[in-house]
Amino acid sequence: MPTVKDVASRAHVSPGTVSNVLTGKRPVAPATRERVLQVIEELGYHPNILARSLINRRSDTIAVVASGLEYFGPSQAVTGIEREADRHGYSVILELIPWLDRGQTNRALAMLAGRQVDGIIWAVPEISDNRDWLNDEDFDRLPPIVFMSMAPRPGIYAVAAGNRHGAWLATQHLIERGRTRIGHITGPADWWEAQERRAGWEEALAEAGLPCEESQVFVGDWYASSGEIGLNELLRRHRDLDAVFAGNDQMALGVLRAAHLAGRRVPQDLAVAGFDNLHESAYFWPPLTTVNQDLKAVGGEAVRRLNSLIEARLAGEPAPALEVNSHRPEVRARGGVVGLARPRA
Amino acid sequence: MPTVKDVASRAHVSPGTVSNVLTGKRPVAPATRERVLQVIEELGYHPNILARSLINRRSDTIAVVASGLEYFGPSQAVTGIEREADRHGYSVILELIPWLDRGQTNRALAMLAGRQVDGIIWAVPEISDNRDWLNDEDFDRLPPIVFMSMAPRPGIYAVAAGNRHGAWLATQHLIERGRTRIGHITGPADWWEAQERRAGWEEALAEAGLPCEESQVFVGDWYASSGEIGLNELLRRHRDLDAVFAGNDQMALGVLRAAHLAGRRVPQDLAVAGFDNLHESAYFWPPLTTVNQDLKAVGGEAVRRLNSLIEARLAGEPAPALEVNSHRPEVRARGGVVGLARPRA
DNA sequence: TTGTAAGCGTTATCAC
DNA sequence: GTGATAACGCTTACAA
Numbered sequence: 001m002p003t004v005k006d007v008a009s010r011a012h013v014s015p016g017t018v019s020n021v022l023t024g025k026r027p028v029a030p031a032t033r034e035r036v037l038q039v040i041e042e043l044g045y046h047p048n049i050l051a052r053s054l055i056n057r058r059s060d061t062i063a064v065v066a067s068g069l070e071y072f073g074p075s076q077a078v079t080g081i082e083r084e085a086d087r088h089g090y091s092v093i094l095e096l097i098p099w100l101d102r103g104q105t106n107r108a109l110a111m112l113a114g115r116q117v118d119g120i121i122w123a124v125p126e127i128s129d130n131r132d133w134l135n136d137e138d139f140d141r142l143p144p145i146v147f148m149s150m151a152p153r154p155g156i157y158a159v160a161a162g163n164r165h166g167a168w169l170a171t172q173h174l175i176e177r178g179r180t181r182i183g184h185i186t187g188p189a190d191w192w193e194a195q196e197r198r199a200g201w202e203e204a205l206a207e208a209g210l211p212c213e214e215s216q217v218f219v220g221d222w223y224a225s226s227g228e229i230g231l232n233e234l235l236r237r238h239r240d241l242d243a244v245f246a247g248n249d250q251m252a253l254g255v256l257r258a259a260h261l262a263g264r265r266v267p268q269d270l271a272v273a274g275f276d277n278l279h280e281s282a283y284f285w286p287p288l289t290t291v292n293q294d295l296k297a298v299g300g301e302a303v304r305r306l307n308s309l310i311e312a313r314l315a316g317e318p319a320p321a322l323e324v325n326s327h328r329p330e331v332r333a334r335g336g337v338v339g340l341a342r343p344r345a
Numbered sequence: 346m347p348t349v350k351d352v353a354s355r356a357h358v359s360p361g362t363v364s365n366v367l368t369g370k371r372p373v374a375p376a377t378r379e380r381v382l383q384v385i386e387e388l389g390y391h392p393n394i395l396a397r398s399l400i401n402r403r404s405d406t407i408a409v410v411a412s413g414l415e416y417f418g419p420s421q422a423v424t425g426i427e428r429e430a431d432r433h434g435y436s437v438i439l440e441l442i443p444w445l446d447r448g449q450t451n452r453a454l455a456m457l458a459g460r461q462v463d464g465i466i467w468a469v470p471e472i473s474d475n476r477d478w479l480n481d482e483d484f485d486r487l488p489p490i491v492f493m494s495m496a497p498r499p500g501i502y503a504v505a506a507g508n509r510h511g512a513w514l515a516t517q518h519l520i521e522r523g524r525t526r527i528g529h530i531t532g533p534a535d536w537w538e539a540q541e542r543r544a545g546w547e548e549a550l551a552e553a554g555l556p557c558e559e560s561q562v563f564v565g566d567w568y569a570s571s572g573e574i575g576l577n578e579l580l581r582r583h584r585d586l587d588a589v590f591a592g593n594d595q596m597a598l599g600v601l602r603a604a605h606l607a608g609r610r611v612p613q614d615l616a617v618a619g620f621d622n623l624h625e626s627a628y629f630w631p632p633l634t635t636v637n638q639d640l641k642a643v644g645g646e647a648v649r650r651l652n653s654l655i656e657a658r659l660a661g662e663p664a665p666a667l668e669v670n671s672h673r674p675e676v677r678a679r680g681g682v683v684g685l686a687r688p689r690a
Numbered sequence: 691t692t693g694t695a696a697g698c699g700t701t702a703t704c705a706c
Numbered sequence: 707g708t709g710a711t712a713a714c715g716c717t718t719a720c721a722a
Contacts, residue, residue, distance in 0.1 A: 001486075003715055014693045019717055026718090029691060044486045046459040050395045050404065051715035054698045059395065064439075069427070070641070071624075075420040082414070082441045091460060094409075094439040096427045114391040115436060141346075141389045224628040253628045260630060278625070279416075283569040283598045285605060285630040296415070348699055359709045364701055371702095374707060396699035399714045 002043040011039040022047055058314065059116045062306060063093040065108055066123040072249075072278055073295055077123050077148060080299025088307050093117060100130050109142065119144045119306040123299075126150035126192035144309035144319070146302045151192050157309065157319075159302045161293035163193050166329030167200025170245050170273040170291050173331050175208045179243035179271055183216045185230040185255065187247040197247050197275060216241075220251045227254025235262060242270060249274035249281045249290055256284060277332050287334035294329075347388040356384040367392055403659065404461045407651060408438040410453055411468040417594075417623055418640055422468055422493060425644025433652050438462060445475050454487065464489045464651040468644075471495035471537035489654035489664070491647045496537050502654065502664075504647045506638035508538050511674030512545025515590050515618040515636050518676050520553045524588035524616050528561045530575040530600065532592040542592050542620060561586075565596045572599025580607060587615060594619035594626045594635055601629060622677050632679035639674075 004015040011018070013032055020026040021036045028036075039045075053059040064081050068074045078094070085092045093115065097104040112120055122145055124130065131150060139145070147158040174182050184201045187194030198217070205212040215237050220226030227246055231254070234241055246252035252274030256266060264270045266286055274281060277292035308320050349360040356363070358377055365371040366381045373381075384390075398404040409426050413419045423439070430437045438460065442449040457465055467490055469475065476495060484490070492503040519527055529546045532539030543562070550557040560582050565571030572591055576599070579586055591597035597619030601611060609615045611631055619626060622637035653665050 004717095005715080015716080016694080016718075017692060020692090023717080027691070032691080044483065046455055048399075048461060048715050049459045050398050050461050051698085052717075053395050054393075054399065054700090054715085055717050057698080061438075070420050070424045075415050078439070079415045079441065082439055086441070091456070092439045093406075094423070094427055094437045096424065096431070110391055111436070114394045116393060116395050138389065224625060228628075250625060250628075253625055257628050257630065280569060280595060280598055280623070280625055283573075283595075283602050285602065349701095350699080360699090361701075361710080362708060365708085368701080372707065377707080393699050396714085397701070399699085399716090400701045402714080 001048075002045045003048070007036065007039050007043060007045050010043070011036045053116060059118055060090055061093055061115070061117045062090045062119045062121065062303070062310075063095055063112045063115075063117045064121045064123055065095045065097060065112075067097060067099045067125065069094075069096055072276055074123065076295035077299040077302075080296030081121055081123070081303055083296070084300035084303035088303065090118070090303075090307075097124065099124060099127050102130075102133060105130070105133055109137075113142055117143055119146070119310045121146050121148065121299075121302050121306060122150075123148045123302075127188070128190040144306060144313060146306040146309065148298065148302055149193055157305055159298055159305060161295060161298050162329045163196035163293075164200040164203070166275060166291040166293060166331075167197040167245065167247075168204045169200075169329065169331045170275065170289070171201045171204035172208075173289065173333060174243040174245065174271055174273055175204060175210065177271060180210055181216075181238060181240050182210065182243040182245060183218070183231075183234040183238065183241050185218045185220045185227055185234070185244060185246045185251050187220060187222045187251075189219050194247055201245050220247065220254075222248055222250060224250045224254035224257070227251030228258040229254070231255045231258035232262070235264075243272070244270065245273045245275075247275055249276045249278040249284075249288060252281075252288055252290065253284060256286075256288070273331075282332070282334060289334045290332050291329050292332045347390045349392070352381065352384050352388060352390050355388070356381045398461060404463055405435055406438055406460070406462050407435045407464045407466065407648070407655075408440055408457045408460075408462045409466045409468055410440045410442060410457075412442060412444045412470065414439075414441055417621055419468065421640035422644040422647075425641030426466055426468070426648055428641070429645035429648035433648065435463070435648075435652075442469065444469060444472050447475075447478060450475070450478055454482075458487055462488055464491070464655045466491050466493065466644075466647050466651060467495075468493045468647075472533070473535040489651060489658060491651040491654065493643065493647055494538055502650055504643055504650060506640060506643050507674045508541035508638075509545040509548070511620060511636040511638060511676075512542040512590065512592075513549045514545075514674065514676045515620065515634070516546045516549035517553075518634065518678060519588040519590065519616055519618055520549060520555065522616060525555055526561075526583060526585050527555065527588040527590060528563070528576075528579040528583065528586050530563045530565045530572055530579070530589060530591045530596050532565060532567050532596075534564050539592055546590050565592065565599075567593055567595060569595045569599035569602070572596030572601075573603040574599070576600045576603035577607070580609075588617070589615065590618045590620075592620055594621045594623040594629075594633060597626075597633055597635065598629055601631075601633070618676075627677070627679060634679045635677050636674050637677045 004018045007018045008015045020028050021033050066074050082092050095108050150158050186198050218230035218233050220230050244255050255272050259266050259270050274288050274290040277290045281288040281290050312319050349363045352363045353360045365373050366378050411419050427437050440453050495503050497503050531543050547557050563575035563578050565575050589600050600617050604611050604615050619633050619635035622635045626633040626635050657664050
């Protein structure tokens with residue numbers, strides 16, 4: 001692999017001049033410049049960015065630590081992150097770790113610090129106590145971090161979609177269509193996002209003065225199978241159930257299946273709403289009403305925040321203030337609910 | 346950020362000794378070793394991997410260049426790649442580019458070469474002429490590359506799932522169940538994978554002596570909507586159509602919808618098979634028979650190949666011989682086809 | 691405008 | 707077993 005020296009000697013200039021041509025930080029005579037550029041072309045020279053980073057004390061690299069990339073949410077978020085990172089001139093290191101593994105957390109952090117990433121986006125969802133490490137971590141020794149999908153905490157930069165609000169919207173949507181006995185199938189109880197969605201469902205019911213008891217809730221595991229089991233269980237408990245809000249579209253799909261098998265017509269006998277707006281959900285049978293979160297946009301927002309943290313730290317300024325995140329979910333109303341005209345979005 | 350020097354002076358040793366403790370390449374006295382380790386702990390020191398790479402001429406980083414990470418296939422593949430890369434001690438740089446953009450291709454390649462990645466996995470599907478750049482690229486100037494989802498070519502390392510075989514299996518499955526008028530909804534005609542799947546469908550029909558004409562084919566775009574349109578069109582052309590093989594599960598989902606709306610019972614009147622085995626497909630209504638490709642495994646295989654190429658180049662050995670890739674798809678038979686017992690897998 | 695030299699944080703080579 | 711010293715490939719004062 002050719003180096004600056006190779007280029008320099010072949011172009012009869014000094015390495016410094018080659019550098020100046022490349023970075024454009026100092027003026028170079030047009031003639032020399034041309035000559036250098038030509039040699040670069042001839043040699044197929046690419047400046048070694050690692051060496052450059054060593055001097056600049058900046059790697060132009062950010063890391064995204066995520067889990068479950070094979071599923072919808074994370075794949076959307078990472079896509080949005082990569083796109084925005086690219087726009088800001090960052091390369092992205094992708095680090096996939098298990099949802100709950102303290103050892104991996106520390107190893108990943110150490111590795112990324114060693115790789116001199118300029119910042120980190122922590123896109124592992126908050127589950128159980130997998131955020132405890134925040135308490136005994138010294139953030140001054142780490143690059144700036146922006147978190148996704150976690151409960152807000154003082155001193156921590158977090159970006160999230162409006163889980164609670166989205167769930168509220170979906171439930172509200174069911175209520176507006178005259179449903180009064182509305183069940184909920186949640187994600188795993190130790191997931192923050194599942195808790196938020198449940199809270200949104202509860203709030204909407206409370207505001208409408210509708211019943212909201214533990215018996216209306218079935219705790220699922222995000223998978224379709226738990227939606228199927230869940231609906232059967234809820235129907236056993238409440239024969240008059242007329243609607244279900246599922247914590248995600250996969251579980252809603254399981255609900256649809258259980259409803260078909262139980263001979264309940266959707267939406268006439270049972271209205272169903274999901275959460276996520278999977279690509280496929282508009283083609284479920286019947287099409288599923290669901291909540292759209294623009295996770296790509298949330299990922300992009302995380303990158304912009306991270307970038308401002310990075311710039312601030314480099315400039316020696318204090319970190320910019322936390323702002324409330326403004327990503328609003330929206331209901332994608334489809335045939336799944338009676339009397340529905342067209343999408344609100 | 347502390348450096349080796351800081352650690353060295355505080356532990357009253359030389360930088361070289363600290364390095365020896367860290368790399369373990371030369372013996373260090375237990376006492377000194379202990380002392381150094383303690384200082385490292387105290388200071389929260391992480392060796393600068395960029396500086397290390399500069400000397401080692403090895404970054405322990407591979408890049409994956411992909412497209413459409415928000416969709417099922419790429420997200421599976423990248424997940425498998427990251428996992429296996431991790432196992433081999435590589436970090437992964439994720440570079441997302443549009444499917445068809447020559448400029449982006451060159452920019453990505455130049456950038457990755459500059460970042461000194463040890464190897465590249467090119468996971469952008471082959472579409473139209475988006476592989477033409479291979480002809481005028483000088484591979485000696487680039488890190489080793491392993492390609493996914495592309496037609497085999499001499500001198501190129503490629504790994505792919507068995508698209509053709511999978512399509513053959515699915516069609517065969519329909520034939521075995523007595524279907525004789527089998528249509529096909531393809532992906533976009535300029536996608537290599539769509540061509541392969543179509544070829545598999547054709548082969549199975551030919552072997553069975555069944556009709557296989559242009560009129561049985563509808564060219565879709567991978568999305569569910571094109572499956573719906575496609576079935577309507579195929580039914581218009583062939584009133585006796587008794588089965589459809591869709592090029593992916595999303596289009597199969599559209600087919601299901603069209604069948605419902607047209608009053609054709611699935612599978613009694615119309616058998617449907619898809620391709621991909623989406624998480625959700627077992628819960629479609631009715632459950633979809635589809636082809637399972639283990640794309641995570643294919644991704645893992647790509648990493649192992651790449652690793653052997655990297656090792657070989659570093660050792661100055663010739664690149665290891667190409668082997669035929671052995672990833673076999675399998676049919677996931679579900680209720681979508683008449684008379685089916687249970688999954689073959 | 692250009693060349694020279696120092697230094698970024700490591701590791702490898704060579705003495706001791 | 708340990709300590710100086712010289713690289714790795716680049717950028718940037720400082721001179722010229």
